[in-house]
Amino acid sequence: xxxxxxxxxxxxxxxxxxxxxxxxxxxxxxxxxxxxxxxxxxxxxxxxxxxxxxxxxxxxxxxxxxxxxxxxxxxxxxxxxxxxxxxxxxxxxxxxxxxxxxxxxxxxxxxxxxxxxxxxxxxxxxxxxxxxxxxxxxxxxxxxxxxxxxxxxxxxxxxxxxxxxxxxxxxxxxxxxxxxxxxxxxxxxxxxxxxxxxxxxxxxxxxxxxxxxxxxxxxxxxxxxxxxxxxxxxxxxxxxxxxxxxxxxxxxxxxxxxxxxxxxxxxxxxxxxxxxxxxxxxxxxxxxxxxxxxxxxxxxxxxxxxxxxxxxxxxxxxxxxxxxxxxxxxxxxxxxxxxxxxxxxxxxxxxxxxxxxxxxxxxxxxxxxxxxxxxxxxxxxxxxxxxxxxxxxxxxxxxxxxxxxxxxxxxxxxxxxxxxxxxxxxxxxxxxxxxxxxxxxxxxxxxxxxxxxxxx
Numbered sequence: 001x002x003x004x005x006x007x008x009x010x011x012x013x014x015x016x017x018x019x020x021x022x023x024x025x026x027x028x029x030x031x032x033x034x035x036x037x038x039x040x041x042x043x044x045x046x047x048x049x050x051x052x053x054x055x056x057x058x059x060x061x062x063x064x065x066x067x068x069x070x071x072x073x074x075x076x077x078x079x080x081x082x083x084x085x086x087x088x089x090x091x092x093x094x095x096x097x098x099x100x101x102x103x104x105x106x107x108x109x110x111x112x113x114x115x116x117x118x119x120x121x122x123x124x125x126x127x128x129x130x131x132x133x134x135x136x137x138x139x140x141x142x143x144x145x146x147x148x149x150x151x152x153x154x155x156x157x158x159x160x161x162x163x164x165x166x167x168x169x170x171x172x173x174x175x176x177x178x179x180x181x182x183x184x185x186x187x188x189x190x191x192x193x194x195x196x197x198x199x200x201x202x203x204x205x206x207x208x209x210x211x212x213x214x215x216x217x218x219x220x221x222x223x224x225x226x227x228x229x230x231x232x233x234x235x236x237x238x239x240x241x242x243x244x245x246x247x248x249x250x251x252x253x254x255x256x257x258x259x260x261x262x263x264x265x266x267x268x269x270x271x272x273x274x275x276x277x278x279x280x281x282x283x284x285x286x287x288x289x290x291x292x293x294x295x296x297x298x299x300x301x302x303x304x305x306x307x308x309x310x311x312x313x314x315x316x317x318x319x320x321x322x323x324x325x326x327x328x329x330x331x332x333x334x335x336x337x338x339x340x341x342x343x344x345x346x347x348x349x350x351x352x353x354x355x356x357x358x359x360x361x362x363x364x365x366x367x368x369x370x371x372x373x374x375x376x377x378x379x380x381x382x383x384x385x386x387x388x389x390x391x392x393x394x395x396x397x398x399x400x401x402x403x404x405x406x407x408x409x410x411x412x413x414x415x416x417x418x419x420x421x422x423x424x425x426x427x428x429x430x431x432x433x434x435x436x437x438x439x440x441x442x443x444x445x446x447x448x449x450x451x452x453x454x455x456x
Contacts, residue, residue: 007059008090009069011126013078019119020083028086028119031333033325033349036098036112036132038105042140042314044443047434049143049427050111051173052135053101054419056128057410063127065090092120093408097401099352101414102139102176102427104434106364108450109352111319113401118326125321133319134166135173137311142177143431144288144312145304147439153180153301154291155196157283158309170309176423179308180301192417201255204231214244224250226281234262238269242278251279251300259284260297267298287312288441325349346452349374352400354448360435361448365397369455 022028041048065073065087074084094116105111112128114121146154156174159167171179171187181196182188188195199217207213214227223245229237229252241252252270254262259282270278282294283303291302307313322345328334335347348368355363367374404411413422431439438447 006062006064006066006069007127008063008065008087008123009072010130011123015123015125016073016079016083016087018122019086020079022118022122023083023086029117030327032116032118032121032323032327033333034114034121034125034321035110035324035345035350036114036128036319036321037110038107038317038319040107040318041446042311042317045140045314046438046440046444046447047104047106047140047143047431048136048317049139049177050099050101050103050105050132050136051139051176051423052131052169053098053112053404054414054416054423055135055169055172056112056131057404057419058415059127059131060092060124060405060410063090063092063124086119090120090123091408092116092124092405094120094405095403095407096405098404099400100402100423100426101419102423102425102430103400104143104427104430105136106446106448106450108346109364109366109400110350112404113349114321115349129319129321131169133316135169135176136317136319137315138170138173138308139177139427140317141288141310141312141314142174142179142304142308143427144439144441145286145291145302145308146178147431148288148292148295148441149302150295152299155179155181155183155281155301155303156305156308157183157197157303158305158307159184161306162309167309172420174304174308175420177427178424179304190416191420193420198226199228201228201231204228210237210240211244214240218245223248226251226253228253228255229266230254230256230262234266235269238266242270242273242275247273247275247277249275249278251281253281253283253303255283259290259299260294263294263297263299292441320345350452353397354400354433355395355397356433357395359433361433362395362435364448364450366450366452367455368452374455 070084070088073079096114098112099105156171156179158170162170167184168187171182171184171193172191175193181194183197185195187193198221204210204213210232217225227241229241238252241249263280266280279300280298281301281303282299286302286304287307323336324347325333325335337347338345351367351374353365354361355365404414434447
Protein backbone atom coordinates (compact mmCIF):
# COMPACT_ATOMS: atom_id res chain seq x y z
CA UNK A 1 0.00 0.00 0.00
CA UNK A 2 1.43 3.35 -0.97
CA UNK A 3 0.35 6.77 -2.16
CA UNK A 4 3.50 7.07 -4.24
CA UNK A 5 4.80 5.44 -7.41
CA UNK A 6 7.71 4.04 -5.39
CA UNK A 7 8.35 3.09 -1.79
CA UNK A 8 12.15 3.24 -2.13
CA UNK A 9 12.63 6.36 0.00
CA UNK A 10 10.52 5.01 2.84
CA UNK A 11 13.80 4.09 4.46
CA UNK A 12 16.57 5.36 6.69
CA UNK A 13 19.59 7.19 5.31
CA UNK A 14 22.10 4.74 6.77
CA UNK A 15 20.79 1.92 4.56
CA UNK A 16 22.13 3.86 1.55
CA UNK A 17 25.36 4.97 3.20
CA UNK A 18 26.13 1.37 4.19
CA UNK A 19 25.49 0.41 0.57
CA UNK A 20 27.92 3.07 -0.65
CA UNK A 21 30.68 1.80 1.62
CA UNK A 22 30.04 -1.83 0.68
CA UNK A 23 30.14 -0.99 -3.03
CA UNK A 24 33.50 0.71 -2.52
CA UNK A 25 35.12 -2.12 -0.57
CA UNK A 26 33.74 -4.93 -2.70
CA UNK A 27 31.49 -6.60 -0.10
CA UNK A 28 28.18 -5.39 -1.56
CA UNK A 29 27.73 -8.55 -3.65
CA UNK A 30 28.39 -10.99 -0.84
CA UNK A 31 25.48 -13.38 -0.29
CA UNK A 32 23.71 -12.66 2.98
CA UNK A 33 20.86 -13.95 5.11
CA UNK A 34 18.78 -11.54 7.19
CA UNK A 35 16.14 -12.65 9.69
CA UNK A 36 13.20 -10.69 11.10
CA UNK A 37 12.26 -11.60 14.68
CA UNK A 38 11.29 -10.08 17.99
CA UNK A 39 13.36 -10.58 21.14
CA UNK A 40 10.32 -10.38 23.41
CA UNK A 41 6.57 -9.89 23.31
CA UNK A 42 5.03 -6.67 24.67
CA UNK A 43 4.50 -6.85 28.44
CA UNK A 44 1.60 -9.09 29.33
CA UNK A 45 1.07 -10.50 25.84
CA UNK A 46 1.11 -14.27 25.38
CA UNK A 47 1.43 -14.41 21.60
CA UNK A 48 1.77 -12.17 18.57
CA UNK A 49 0.19 -12.33 15.11
CA UNK A 50 2.18 -11.92 11.90
CA UNK A 51 0.53 -9.37 9.62
CA UNK A 52 1.69 -7.09 6.83
CA UNK A 53 3.49 -9.78 4.84
CA UNK A 54 1.18 -9.32 1.88
CA UNK A 55 1.73 -5.56 1.94
CA UNK A 56 5.50 -6.03 1.93
CA UNK A 57 5.23 -8.30 -1.09
CA UNK A 58 2.92 -5.90 -2.92
CA UNK A 59 5.39 -3.07 -2.44
CA UNK A 60 8.44 -5.09 -3.43
CA UNK A 61 7.73 -4.62 -7.12
CA UNK A 62 7.47 -0.85 -6.55
CA UNK A 63 10.65 -0.58 -4.52
CA UNK A 64 12.49 1.29 -7.29
CA UNK A 65 14.62 4.41 -7.49
CA UNK A 66 13.24 6.57 -10.27
CA UNK A 67 14.53 9.81 -11.71
CA UNK A 68 12.89 11.98 -9.05
CA UNK A 69 14.31 9.93 -6.19
CA UNK A 70 17.80 9.76 -7.72
CA UNK A 71 17.84 13.50 -8.44
CA UNK A 72 16.89 14.27 -4.85
CA UNK A 73 19.55 11.94 -3.47
CA UNK A 74 22.10 13.59 -5.72
CA UNK A 75 21.04 17.12 -4.76
CA UNK A 76 21.22 16.27 -1.07
CA UNK A 77 24.57 14.48 -1.51
CA UNK A 78 23.26 11.46 0.35
CA UNK A 79 25.41 9.02 -1.66
CA UNK A 80 28.02 9.20 -4.41
CA UNK A 81 27.59 8.77 -8.17
CA UNK A 82 28.57 5.09 -8.18
CA UNK A 83 25.86 4.34 -5.62
CA UNK A 84 23.30 6.35 -7.58
CA UNK A 85 24.15 4.30 -10.66
CA UNK A 86 23.58 1.09 -8.69
CA UNK A 87 20.28 2.38 -7.30
CA UNK A 88 19.04 3.30 -10.77
CA UNK A 89 19.06 -0.38 -11.69
CA UNK A 90 18.00 -1.74 -8.31
CA UNK A 91 15.73 -4.78 -8.32
CA UNK A 92 15.39 -7.36 -5.57
CA UNK A 93 16.27 -10.71 -7.16
CA UNK A 94 16.73 -12.70 -3.97
CA UNK A 95 14.41 -15.04 -2.09
CA UNK A 96 12.20 -14.67 0.96
CA UNK A 97 10.60 -17.29 3.17
CA UNK A 98 8.61 -16.67 6.31
CA UNK A 99 5.63 -17.44 8.47
CA UNK A 100 2.39 -17.51 6.53
CA UNK A 101 0.58 -14.26 7.24
CA UNK A 102 -1.90 -14.72 10.08
CA UNK A 103 0.29 -17.22 11.94
CA UNK A 104 0.84 -16.60 15.65
CA UNK A 105 4.47 -16.02 16.62
CA UNK A 106 6.73 -16.07 19.66
CA UNK A 107 10.07 -14.47 20.62
CA UNK A 108 13.31 -15.31 18.78
CA UNK A 109 11.68 -17.20 15.91
CA UNK A 110 12.36 -15.76 12.42
CA UNK A 111 9.03 -14.65 10.98
CA UNK A 112 10.79 -13.59 7.77
CA UNK A 113 14.09 -14.71 6.21
CA UNK A 114 15.53 -12.58 3.40
CA UNK A 115 18.34 -13.95 1.27
CA UNK A 116 20.23 -12.06 -1.41
CA UNK A 117 23.29 -9.95 -1.86
CA UNK A 118 24.04 -7.45 0.90
CA UNK A 119 23.32 -4.64 -1.56
CA UNK A 120 19.87 -5.99 -2.37
CA UNK A 121 18.78 -7.11 1.07
CA UNK A 122 20.00 -4.29 3.30
CA UNK A 123 17.91 -1.70 1.44
CA UNK A 124 14.71 -3.48 2.48
CA UNK A 125 15.34 -3.32 6.23
CA UNK A 126 13.51 -0.15 7.25
CA UNK A 127 10.56 -0.67 4.95
CA UNK A 128 10.04 -4.31 5.97
CA UNK A 129 10.21 -3.45 9.67
CA UNK A 130 7.90 -0.45 9.41
CA UNK A 131 5.21 -2.59 7.77
CA UNK A 132 5.57 -5.73 9.88
CA UNK A 133 5.92 -3.91 13.20
CA UNK A 134 2.78 -1.84 12.72
CA UNK A 135 0.56 -4.39 11.02
CA UNK A 136 1.55 -7.17 13.42
CA UNK A 137 0.87 -4.90 16.42
CA UNK A 138 -2.61 -4.16 15.11
CA UNK A 139 -3.31 -7.80 14.29
CA UNK A 140 -2.05 -8.93 17.69
CA UNK A 141 -4.43 -6.53 19.43
CA UNK A 142 -7.27 -7.41 17.06
CA UNK A 143 -6.80 -11.10 17.77
CA UNK A 144 -7.27 -10.49 21.48
CA UNK A 145 -10.47 -8.62 20.66
CA UNK A 146 -11.95 -11.25 18.36
CA UNK A 147 -11.00 -13.90 20.91
CA UNK A 148 -12.81 -12.00 23.67
CA UNK A 149 -15.83 -11.47 21.39
CA UNK A 150 -16.21 -15.22 20.81
CA UNK A 151 -18.70 -15.61 17.93
CA UNK A 152 -19.85 -11.98 17.91
CA UNK A 153 -18.38 -9.92 15.04
CA UNK A 154 -15.90 -7.11 15.61
CA UNK A 155 -15.95 -4.16 13.21
CA UNK A 156 -12.96 -1.86 12.61
CA UNK A 157 -13.67 1.87 12.63
CA UNK A 158 -10.43 3.52 13.70
CA UNK A 159 -9.29 5.41 10.60
CA UNK A 160 -9.86 8.81 12.19
CA UNK A 161 -7.47 7.89 15.00
CA UNK A 162 -4.50 7.13 12.74
CA UNK A 163 -2.50 8.48 9.80
CA UNK A 164 -4.73 8.33 6.74
CA UNK A 165 -2.77 5.46 5.15
CA UNK A 166 -2.13 3.73 8.44
CA UNK A 167 -5.90 3.49 8.70
CA UNK A 168 -5.97 1.36 5.56
CA UNK A 169 -3.16 -0.85 6.85
CA UNK A 170 -4.92 -1.21 10.21
CA UNK A 171 -8.17 -2.25 8.59
CA UNK A 172 -6.33 -4.93 6.63
CA UNK A 173 -4.43 -6.18 9.69
CA UNK A 174 -7.63 -6.32 11.75
CA UNK A 175 -9.28 -8.39 9.01
CA UNK A 176 -6.35 -10.82 9.15
CA UNK A 177 -7.13 -11.28 12.86
CA UNK A 178 -10.81 -11.94 12.27
CA UNK A 179 -12.55 -8.54 12.16
CA UNK A 180 -15.65 -8.86 9.99
CA UNK A 181 -15.70 -5.41 8.42
CA UNK A 182 -14.21 -1.92 8.29
CA UNK A 183 -15.48 1.62 7.95
CA UNK A 184 -12.54 2.42 5.63
CA UNK A 185 -13.58 2.45 1.97
CA UNK A 186 -10.04 2.31 0.59
CA UNK A 187 -9.38 -0.86 2.58
CA UNK A 188 -12.58 -2.28 1.18
CA UNK A 189 -11.57 -1.40 -2.38
CA UNK A 190 -8.02 -2.71 -2.15
CA UNK A 191 -8.53 -5.83 -0.09
CA UNK A 192 -12.14 -6.88 -0.52
CA UNK A 193 -13.00 -6.28 3.14
CA UNK A 194 -16.75 -5.70 3.74
CA UNK A 195 -17.41 -2.05 4.57
CA UNK A 196 -19.81 -0.86 7.25
CA UNK A 197 -21.31 2.42 8.47
CA UNK A 198 -24.55 4.39 8.35
CA UNK A 199 -24.75 7.67 10.28
CA UNK A 200 -23.14 9.62 13.10
CA UNK A 201 -24.58 11.92 15.76
CA UNK A 202 -24.11 14.86 13.38
CA UNK A 203 -26.84 13.48 11.12
CA UNK A 204 -29.31 13.38 14.00
CA UNK A 205 -28.32 16.87 15.15
CA UNK A 206 -28.76 18.19 11.61
CA UNK A 207 -32.49 17.53 11.75
CA UNK A 208 -35.12 19.29 13.82
CA UNK A 209 -35.76 16.16 15.85
CA UNK A 210 -34.69 12.54 16.17
CA UNK A 211 -37.80 11.22 14.43
CA UNK A 212 -37.07 13.27 11.31
CA UNK A 213 -33.46 12.09 11.22
CA UNK A 214 -34.43 8.43 11.54
CA UNK A 215 -37.17 8.72 8.95
CA UNK A 216 -34.69 10.27 6.51
CA UNK A 217 -32.09 7.54 7.09
CA UNK A 218 -34.63 4.75 6.67
CA UNK A 219 -35.93 6.37 3.49
CA UNK A 220 -32.39 6.53 2.07
CA UNK A 221 -30.92 3.25 3.33
CA UNK A 222 -33.91 1.02 4.00
CA UNK A 223 -35.45 -0.41 7.15
CA UNK A 224 -32.51 -2.80 7.59
CA UNK A 225 -30.18 0.07 8.47
CA UNK A 226 -28.55 0.68 11.86
CA UNK A 227 -29.88 3.67 13.79
CA UNK A 228 -27.79 5.49 16.41
CA UNK A 229 -30.13 5.86 19.37
CA UNK A 230 -28.14 7.66 22.08
CA UNK A 231 -27.89 11.24 20.78
CA UNK A 232 -30.46 12.31 23.36
CA UNK A 233 -32.33 9.79 25.52
CA UNK A 234 -31.75 6.12 24.71
CA UNK A 235 -35.23 4.86 25.55
CA UNK A 236 -36.97 7.50 23.46
CA UNK A 237 -34.36 6.94 20.74
CA UNK A 238 -35.22 3.24 20.54
CA UNK A 239 -38.91 4.09 20.39
CA UNK A 240 -38.30 6.58 17.58
CA UNK A 241 -36.19 4.05 15.72
CA UNK A 242 -38.96 1.44 15.83
CA UNK A 243 -41.48 4.03 14.77
CA UNK A 244 -39.36 4.93 11.76
CA UNK A 245 -38.38 1.44 10.62
CA UNK A 246 -40.76 -0.98 12.32
CA UNK A 247 -39.75 -4.45 13.49
CA UNK A 248 -37.70 -4.87 10.31
CA UNK A 249 -35.09 -2.45 11.68
CA UNK A 250 -31.62 -3.96 11.24
CA UNK A 251 -29.90 -2.74 14.39
CA UNK A 252 -29.54 0.00 16.95
CA UNK A 253 -26.17 1.37 17.97
CA UNK A 254 -25.10 2.47 21.44
CA UNK A 255 -22.10 4.82 21.57
CA UNK A 256 -21.99 6.10 25.16
CA UNK A 257 -22.87 5.40 28.77
CA UNK A 258 -22.75 2.13 30.67
CA UNK A 259 -22.95 -0.16 27.68
CA UNK A 260 -23.66 -3.33 29.64
CA UNK A 261 -26.61 -1.83 31.50
CA UNK A 262 -27.94 -0.06 28.42
CA UNK A 263 -27.70 -3.20 26.29
CA UNK A 264 -29.89 -5.13 28.74
CA UNK A 265 -32.42 -2.28 28.92
CA UNK A 266 -32.55 -1.85 25.15
CA UNK A 267 -32.87 -5.59 24.56
CA UNK A 268 -35.82 -5.70 26.95
CA UNK A 269 -37.43 -2.72 25.23
CA UNK A 270 -36.99 -4.21 21.77
CA UNK A 271 -38.29 -7.62 22.83
CA UNK A 272 -41.33 -6.07 24.52
CA UNK A 273 -42.11 -4.29 21.24
CA UNK A 274 -41.87 -7.56 19.32
CA UNK A 275 -38.62 -6.53 17.65
CA UNK A 276 -36.65 -9.59 18.71
CA UNK A 277 -34.65 -9.72 15.48
CA UNK A 278 -33.28 -6.20 15.84
CA UNK A 279 -29.59 -6.40 16.73
CA UNK A 280 -27.62 -4.28 19.18
CA UNK A 281 -24.16 -3.02 18.26
CA UNK A 282 -21.96 -1.12 20.68
CA UNK A 283 -19.11 1.31 20.12
CA UNK A 284 -17.34 3.92 22.33
CA UNK A 285 -13.64 3.36 23.10
CA UNK A 286 -13.82 -0.43 23.24
CA UNK A 287 -10.76 -2.62 23.73
CA UNK A 288 -10.34 -6.34 24.42
CA UNK A 289 -11.02 -5.89 28.13
CA UNK A 290 -14.23 -3.92 27.55
CA UNK A 291 -15.36 -6.54 25.01
CA UNK A 292 -14.70 -9.33 27.51
CA UNK A 293 -16.67 -7.43 30.17
CA UNK A 294 -19.65 -7.33 27.79
CA UNK A 295 -19.64 -11.10 27.27
CA UNK A 296 -22.86 -11.61 29.23
CA UNK A 297 -24.59 -8.54 27.81
CA UNK A 298 -27.07 -8.95 24.92
CA UNK A 299 -24.69 -7.39 22.40
CA UNK A 300 -24.56 -8.63 18.81
CA UNK A 301 -21.46 -6.84 17.49
CA UNK A 302 -18.66 -4.52 18.57
CA UNK A 303 -17.28 -1.47 16.78
CA UNK A 304 -13.65 -0.79 17.72
CA UNK A 305 -11.63 2.30 16.83
CA UNK A 306 -8.72 3.80 18.74
CA UNK A 307 -7.59 0.66 20.53
CA UNK A 308 -7.24 -1.50 17.47
CA UNK A 309 -5.35 1.00 15.28
CA UNK A 310 -2.90 1.76 18.12
CA UNK A 311 -2.23 -1.86 19.05
CA UNK A 312 -4.24 -1.50 22.27
CA UNK A 313 -1.28 -0.21 24.25
CA UNK A 314 1.42 -2.07 22.28
CA UNK A 315 1.87 -0.02 19.06
CA UNK A 316 4.90 -1.99 17.85
CA UNK A 317 6.09 -5.60 18.06
CA UNK A 318 9.76 -4.67 18.46
CA UNK A 319 10.76 -6.69 15.42
CA UNK A 320 14.35 -6.40 14.20
CA UNK A 321 16.07 -7.23 10.89
CA UNK A 322 19.41 -8.85 11.62
CA UNK A 323 22.21 -10.25 9.50
CA UNK A 324 22.72 -13.87 10.63
CA UNK A 325 24.92 -15.29 7.84
CA UNK A 326 27.16 -13.87 5.13
CA UNK A 327 29.63 -15.02 2.52
CA UNK A 328 33.30 -14.66 3.41
CA UNK A 329 36.16 -13.75 1.08
CA UNK A 330 36.44 -17.40 0.03
CA UNK A 331 32.77 -17.66 -0.91
CA UNK A 332 31.82 -19.76 2.14
CA UNK A 333 28.70 -18.83 4.15
CA UNK A 334 29.57 -18.00 7.76
CA UNK A 335 27.20 -17.46 10.69
CA UNK A 336 27.39 -14.01 12.30
CA UNK A 337 25.71 -12.72 15.46
CA UNK A 338 25.41 -9.52 17.45
CA UNK A 339 26.71 -9.81 21.03
CA UNK A 340 25.59 -6.45 22.45
CA UNK A 341 24.15 -6.63 25.97
CA UNK A 342 20.38 -7.34 25.91
CA UNK A 343 20.45 -7.27 22.11
CA UNK A 344 22.02 -10.60 21.29
CA UNK A 345 21.12 -12.63 18.23
CA UNK A 346 21.79 -16.21 17.18
CA UNK A 347 24.01 -16.64 14.15
CA UNK A 348 23.26 -18.83 11.17
CA UNK A 349 20.25 -19.40 9.03
CA UNK A 350 17.32 -21.04 10.82
CA UNK A 351 14.14 -22.85 9.85
CA UNK A 352 11.10 -22.61 12.14
CA UNK A 353 8.57 -25.22 13.19
CA UNK A 354 5.91 -25.65 15.87
CA UNK A 355 5.66 -28.79 17.95
CA UNK A 356 2.14 -29.81 18.92
CA UNK A 357 0.82 -32.56 21.15
CA UNK A 358 -2.79 -33.61 20.66
CA UNK A 359 -3.24 -30.57 18.44
CA UNK A 360 -1.93 -28.05 21.01
CA UNK A 361 1.29 -26.09 20.59
CA UNK A 362 3.97 -26.87 23.16
CA UNK A 363 7.16 -25.48 21.60
CA UNK A 364 8.39 -23.15 18.90
CA UNK A 365 11.36 -24.98 17.39
CA UNK A 366 14.29 -23.33 15.60
CA UNK A 367 16.34 -25.67 13.44
CA UNK A 368 19.83 -24.22 13.10
CA UNK A 369 22.89 -25.62 11.39
CA UNK A 370 25.10 -25.43 8.32
CA UNK A 371 23.49 -23.28 5.67
CA UNK A 372 23.15 -26.05 3.09
CA UNK A 373 21.34 -28.36 5.52
CA UNK A 374 19.03 -25.66 6.82
CA UNK A 375 18.24 -24.83 3.19
CA UNK A 376 17.29 -28.50 2.70
CA UNK A 377 15.03 -28.34 5.76
CA UNK A 378 13.30 -25.28 4.31
CA UNK A 379 12.87 -27.00 0.94
CA UNK A 380 11.38 -30.25 2.27
CA UNK A 381 10.55 -29.66 5.93
CA UNK A 382 8.14 -32.55 6.47
CA UNK A 383 10.84 -35.14 5.87
CA UNK A 384 13.76 -33.25 7.38
CA UNK A 385 12.04 -32.31 10.63
CA UNK A 386 10.23 -35.57 11.26
CA UNK A 387 13.31 -37.22 12.77
CA UNK A 388 13.41 -34.69 15.59
CA UNK A 389 10.04 -35.89 16.91
CA UNK A 390 11.05 -39.56 17.17
CA UNK A 391 12.08 -39.47 20.83
CA UNK A 392 9.45 -36.99 21.94
CA UNK A 393 6.39 -39.18 21.77
CA UNK A 394 3.32 -38.95 19.54
CA UNK A 395 3.71 -35.31 18.59
CA UNK A 396 3.75 -33.34 15.36
CA UNK A 397 6.37 -30.87 14.20
CA UNK A 398 4.71 -28.44 11.79
CA UNK A 399 7.00 -26.38 9.54
CA UNK A 400 6.21 -22.67 9.66
CA UNK A 401 8.20 -21.17 6.80
CA UNK A 402 6.56 -20.90 3.39
CA UNK A 403 8.06 -19.49 0.17
CA UNK A 404 7.10 -15.85 -0.39
CA UNK A 405 9.61 -14.67 -3.02
CA UNK A 406 11.67 -16.97 -5.24
CA UNK A 407 14.52 -15.34 -7.19
CA UNK A 408 12.76 -12.00 -7.15
CA UNK A 409 9.33 -13.37 -8.13
CA UNK A 410 6.56 -12.73 -5.60
CA UNK A 411 4.10 -15.56 -4.93
CA UNK A 412 0.70 -13.91 -5.64
CA UNK A 413 -1.13 -16.16 -3.18
CA UNK A 414 -0.18 -13.82 -0.36
CA UNK A 415 -1.23 -10.49 -1.95
CA UNK A 416 -4.44 -8.58 -2.67
CA UNK A 417 -7.88 -9.65 -1.40
CA UNK A 418 -6.94 -13.31 -1.78
CA UNK A 419 -3.98 -12.81 0.54
CA UNK A 420 -6.18 -11.29 3.26
CA UNK A 421 -8.65 -14.17 3.07
CA UNK A 422 -5.83 -16.73 3.19
CA UNK A 423 -4.22 -14.95 6.15
CA UNK A 424 -7.50 -14.77 8.08
CA UNK A 425 -8.03 -18.50 7.60
CA UNK A 426 -4.46 -19.23 8.71
CA UNK A 427 -4.95 -17.12 11.82
CA UNK A 428 -8.07 -18.98 12.89
CA UNK A 429 -6.28 -22.32 12.53
CA UNK A 430 -3.10 -21.10 14.20
CA UNK A 431 -4.86 -19.50 17.17
CA UNK A 432 -6.92 -22.65 17.71
CA UNK A 433 -3.62 -24.50 18.09
CA UNK A 434 -2.54 -22.45 21.13
CA UNK A 435 -2.43 -24.17 24.52
CA UNK A 436 -5.42 -23.75 26.79
CA UNK A 437 -5.17 -20.52 28.72
CA UNK A 438 -3.04 -18.81 26.07
CA UNK A 439 -5.91 -16.55 25.09
CA UNK A 440 -6.55 -15.20 28.57
CA UNK A 441 -6.28 -11.42 28.75
CA UNK A 442 -4.46 -11.47 32.09
CA UNK A 443 -0.74 -10.68 31.91
CA UNK A 444 1.56 -13.66 31.56
CA UNK A 445 4.62 -14.99 29.75
CA UNK A 446 4.72 -16.24 26.16
CA UNK A 447 2.28 -19.12 25.74
CA UNK A 448 4.96 -21.53 24.48
CA UNK A 449 8.76 -21.52 24.79
CA UNK A 450 11.16 -21.25 21.86
CA UNK A 451 13.84 -23.94 21.69
CA UNK A 452 16.73 -24.56 19.31
CA UNK A 453 17.85 -27.74 17.58
CA UNK A 454 21.22 -27.89 15.86
CA UNK A 455 22.02 -29.86 12.72
CA UNK A 456 25.47 -31.48 13.05
